[in-house]
Amino acid sequence: MPRSGPRLSRIAQSLGVSVATVSNALSGKGRVSAELSARIKKTAEEMGYVPSQAGRALRTGRTGVIGLVLADIANPLFPQIAQAIEFAASEAGYGVLIADSRGASSLQMEAIDRLLERGVDAMIVIPRRGTRIGALGCPVALIDSPSTPGNSVSADHWEAGLAMGQHLRELGHRKVLLLGSGSESNVQNDRLGGIRAALGKEAVCETLWIAHRKPRNGEDFSLGLAGYYARGFTAFATTSDLHALRALSELQRAGISIPSQASVTGFDDLALAEVTSPRLTTMRMDMPRIAELAVKALIERLDLQDVGERMPSSSPVEAAQAKVAMQLVVRDSTAPVTRSLPYQAIQENPAGELRP
Amino acid sequence: MPRSGPRLSRIAQSLGVSVATVSNALSGKGRVSAELSARIKKTAEEMGYVPSQAGRALRTGRTGVIGLVLADIANPLFPQIAQAIEFAASEAGYGVLIADSRGASSLQMEAIDRLLERGVDAMIVIPRRGTRIGALGCPVALIDSPSTPGNSVSADHWEAGLAMGQHLRELGHRKVLLLGSGSESNVQNDRLGGIRAALGKEAVCETLWIAHRKPRNGEDFSLGLAGYYARGFTAFATTSDLHALRALSELQRAGISIPSQASVTGFDDLALAEVTSPRLTTMRMDMPRIAELAVKALIERLDLQDVGERMPSSSPVEAAQAKVAMQLVVRDSTAPVTRSLPYQAIQENPAGELRP
DNA sequence: CTGAAAGCGCTTACAG
DNA sequence: CTGAAAGCGCTTACAG
Numbered sequence: 001m002p003r004s005g006p007r008l009s010r011i012a013q014s015l016g017v018s019v020a021t022v023s024n025a026l027s028g029k030g031r032v033s034a035e036l037s038a039r040i041k042k043t044a045e046e047m048g049y050v051p052s053q054a055g056r057a058l059r060t061g062r063t064g065v066i067g068l069v070l071a072d073i074a075n076p077l078f079p080q081i082a083q084a085i086e087f088a089a090s091e092a093g094y095g096v097l098i099a100d101s102r103g104a105s106s107l108q109m110e111a112i113d114r115l116l117e118r119g120v121d122a123m124i125v126i127p128r129r130g131t132r133i134g135a136l137g138c139p140v141a142l143i144d145s146p147s148t149p150g151n152s153v154s155a156d157h158w159e160a161g162l163a164m165g166q167h168l169r170e171l172g173h174r175k176v177l178l179l180g181s182g183s184e185s186n187v188q189n190d191r192l193g194g195i196r197a198a199l200g201k202e203a204v205c206e207t208l209w210i211a212h213r214k215p216r217n218g219e220d221f222s223l224g225l226a227g228y229y230a231r232g233f234t235a236f237a238t239t240s241d242l243h244a245l246r247a248l249s250e251l252q253r254a255g256i257s258i259p260s261q262a263s264v265t266g267f268d269d270l271a272l273a274e275v276t277s278p279r280l281t282t283m284r285m286d287m288p289r290i291a292e293l294a295v296k297a298l299i300e301r302l303d304l305q306d307v308g309e310r311m312p313s314s315s316p317v318e319a320a321q322a323k324v325a326m327q328l329v330v331r332d333s334t335a336p337v338t339r340s341l342p343y344q345a346i347q348e349n350p351a352g353e354l355r356p
Numbered sequence: 357m358p359r360s361g362p363r364l365s366r367i368a369q370s371l372g373v374s375v376a377t378v379s380n381a382l383s384g385k386g387r388v389s390a391e392l393s394a395r396i397k398k399t400a401e402e403m404g405y406v407p408s409q410a411g412r413a414l415r416t417g418r419t420g421v422i423g424l425v426l427a428d429i430a431n432p433l434f435p436q437i438a439q440a441i442e443f444a445a446s447e448a449g450y451g452v453l454i455a456d457s458r459g460a461s462s463l464q465m466e467a468i469d470r471l472l473e474r475g476v477d478a479m480i481v482i483p484r485r486g487t488r489i490g491a492l493g494c495p496v497a498l499i500d501s502p503s504t505p506g507n508s509v510s511a512d513h514w515e516a517g518l519a520m521g522q523h524l525r526e527l528g529h530r531k532v533l534l535l536g537s538g539s540e541s542n543v544q545n546d547r548l549g550g551i552r553a554a555l556g557k558e559a560v561c562e563t564l565w566i567a568h569r570k571p572r573n574g575e576d577f578s579l580g581l582a583g584y585y586a587r588g589f590t591a592f593a594t595t596s597d598l599h600a601l602r603a604l605s606e607l608q609r610a611g612i613s614i615p616s617q618a619s620v621t622g623f624d625d626l627a628l629a630e631v632t633s634p635r636l637t638t639m640r641m642d643m644p645r646i647a648e649l650a651v652k653a654l655i656e657r658l659d660l661q662d663v664g665e666r667m668p669s670s671s672p673v674e675a676a677q678a679k680v681a682m683q684l685v686v687r688d689s690t691a692p693v694t695r696s697l698p699y700q701a702i703q704e705n706p707a708g709e710l711r712p
Numbered sequence: 713c714t715g716a717a718a719g720c721g722c723t724t725a726c727a728g
Numbered sequence: 729c730t731g732a733a734a735g736c737g738c739t740t741a742c743a744g
Contacts, residue, residue, distance in 0.1 A: 007720095007721060007722090008721065008722065009721075009722095017730080017731085018730070018731045018732075019721085019722080019723095019731090020723080020724085020730075020731055020732075020733090021729090021730055021731070023721095023722070023723060023724090024723090024724095024730085027723080031729070031730080032729070032730075033729055033730085036729085036730085050472070050473050051473075051721085051722075052414070052475065052720085052721050052722070053413075053419070053473070053474055053475045054410055054413035054414040054419065054475060054720080054721070054722085055414055055720075055721030055722035055723085055736090056721075056722055056723075057409075057410035057413070057414075057722090057736090058408070058410040058411055058413075058414050058720085058721075058722070058735090058736045058737065058738085059721080059722045059723050059724080059735080059736050060722080060723070060724095060736085061736075063409075063410065064474070065453070065474070068454075072439075075435065076432070076435065076626075076627050078434070078435045078438075079431065079432065079434045079435065082434075082438070082454065082456070083428075083456050083458070086454055086455065086456045087456065087458075090455070090470060095453050095470070095471075095474045096453065096454050097421070097451050097452065097453050097454075098424075098438065098442055098452050098453075098454055099442065099446070100438070100439050100442045100443065102439070102443075114446060114451070115451075116406070117406050117407070117409065118409050118420070118421070118451045119408065119409045119410060221635075222633075242627060242628065242631055243631075245601075245628055245631050245632065246631040246632075246633075249605075249608075249631070249632045249633040250633045252605075252608055252609065252633070253608065253633040253634070270432075271432050271598060272598060272601055272628050275598055275599075275601050275602040275605070276601060276602070276605045277578075277602075277605040277606045277608070277609040278609070279577075363736095363737060363738090364737065364738065365737075365738095373714075373715085374714070374715045374716075375715090375737085375738080375739095376714075376715055376716080376717090376739080376740085377713090377714055377715070379737095379738070379739060379740090380714085380739090380740095383739080387713070387714080388713070388714075389713055389714085392713085392714085407737085407738075408736085408737050408738070410736080410737070410738085411720090411736075411737030411738035411739085412737075412738055412739075413720090413738090414719090414720045414721065414722085414736085414737075414738070415719080415720050415737080415738045415739050415740080416720085416738080416739070416740095417720075
């Protein structure tokens with residue numbers, strides 16, 4: 001038998017009272033005289049009483065655990081997310097069980113099932129791109145882009161893109177290359193769409209999708225950014241600090257000085273953004289706030305279930321939607337445009353990138 | 357009442373057998389005729405039966421959950437670790453509950469307690485630097501440096517340092533600057549110690565500890581690496597890819613070409629290592645293997661407890677110790693020394709950096 | 713091969 | 729204000 005401290009019965013016995021009374025005293029729901037209650041609490045404390053979650057769960061039907069499912073834990077943003085959620089959940093008295101769906105959508109469903117089998121009360125899912133999460137039989141909060149149907153909480157990526165675009169615009173950039181890893185991602189589309197919108201019609205934007213495939217050693221993995229620079233692009237705006245690093249590094253190596261000759265921007269404020277020379281101008285999500293909102297929404301839903309009769313269904317769509325602002329972090333990788341460019345009246349109208 | 361599928365009793369009832377029989381059939385422990393067993397399994401499947409972990413936990417005293425406590429989830433290596441552990445654990449039928457101790461040692465103990473209260477069967481802790489984990493009342497596997505007392509599983513950081521040092525040595529580097537974030541970390545000391553040992557007596561090594569404090573905007577956060585280069589250092593070996601990035605970036609910006617003029621190496625093979633130009637030569641841990649060993653050790657211990665009488669105590673020290681080799685990933689940031697340096701017979705003997 | 717019964721630790725009506 | 733009792737869903741000896 002593993003470590004199991006004293007149970008309710010032991011402490012009841014040692015005080016000559018009933019377990020019901022001990023339970024009532026400890027849960028502080030009144031019904032027990034102040035004097036006895038104090039005595040019980042003291043003894044429980046002394047005996048190092050720790051309630052059995054199993055017993056409680058069996059009785060109440062609640063495990064006090066929230067599941068966190070991630071499309072891919074290896075996501076560099078994951079630490080921030082997990083930390084924020086773990087914090088918010090434990091503040092609220094909940095534990096966090098993780099499940100990683102390592103890419104594939106089928107695995108995502110498996111991950112969800114695993115969590116469900118463990119009896120999580122609710123879950124937070126950060127879905128794989130383009131995946132749709134239906135009703136799951138427990139409250140679900142989706143953290144994704146506001147453009148994702150069923151999204152519950154998220155940073156406002158479009159708004160953030162707008163701010164980033166405006167920053168670039170104010171610096172005089174009129175020809176910017178947009179870099180992202182794929183157009184299936186709502187998050188990325190929103191970010192880029194916002195940037196493009198803020199830059200306005202007088203600006204020329206091109207989008208370069210960077211494949212995720214890792215190049216072999218020796219193989220050329222250049223993005224040809226120097227060529228874009230030569231064509232007059234003065235800013236390279238990306239959907240992630242990782243891409244920004246790639247751009248920054250490639251440009252620098254090609255002898256283009258950042259930020260005096262070209263500006264580079266990222267997203268997410270990863271640790272690396274503070275460590276490059278120059279440090280990256282980026283956009284930070286308020287993850288703690290997002291996590292707090294997601295957890296709060298879930299718990300409210302749970303409490304509702306307690307009181308009311310059966311909810312019609314716990315599809316994520318019904319969850320309260322909330323958007324959290326992102327914060328522009330201006331560091332050293334952006335600067336005013338120095339070279340004077342001929343104004344190029346190029347009409348650009350990228351397909352399907354309008355805000356939903 | 358939240359989502360609760362059919363219980364054992366429902367399926368027993370619908371088949372006109374006892375719950376005991378259903379339980380026996382489903383757990384596959386024999387005792388039930390093949391024919392009935394098959395019928396039961398089929399019905400359970402059809403009815404979408406999912407066993408209640410709470411009931412099982414209450415009865416067996418096991419939750420089937422392993423706790424994962426991290427010194428700081430925001431650690432860039434965390435994704436790899438968490439992913440590997442989640443995978444190993446779920447393969448073994450266990451769930452993973454996370455707890456973050458956000459730095460402070462006191463919070464580390466709190467995080468552990470939180471997990472204990474949730475009734476985890478065992479835990480894996482990646483301790484904060486210089487922290488010591490005592491007996492906890494449940495099996496514990498420590499993942500740290502082998503130099504840490506009580507360590508259970510880890511990469512062999514010294515060995516890895518040796519390999520990295522040898523790589524540099526073979527390239528002709530005899531004057532290398534070592535960069536790490538602090539000497540309290542056994543992991544870092546091991547890595548650097550190994551590098552130094554491989555470089556041997558003829559090499560000159562200096563160590564530069566990089567404070568973790570973040571510089572304000574505008575503030576100079578240069579490490580003065582160009583100065584070291586000027587003094588004849590040809591290689592910059594760091595304890596982490598993040599530091600390597602910082603070195604690479606600073607050197608490049610100072611106009612020093614990598615790898616033709618100086619080599620830079622990292623550790624951990626973070627995502628960023630593949631994205632810089634040149635890409636970083638680094639050292640990869642076999643996290644899946646480490647996770648697998650840690651989980652396996654824990655489960656063996658748990659099974660032992662099942663059979664044998666009370667274990668004397670579950671201090672981590674008793675856990676099987678295992679070292680996992682790291683793998684050198686040679687990419688483009690290292691190259692043979694080109695400038696010819698006068699041989700400098702400088703005696704170096706840094707204090708307290710010997711292998712324990 | 714199958715089933716009746718006990719019990720894991722808790723909480724919650726319900727009496728007293 | 730306090731306690732006896734039921735029951736959450738499971739598994740495991742123990743009978744039959």
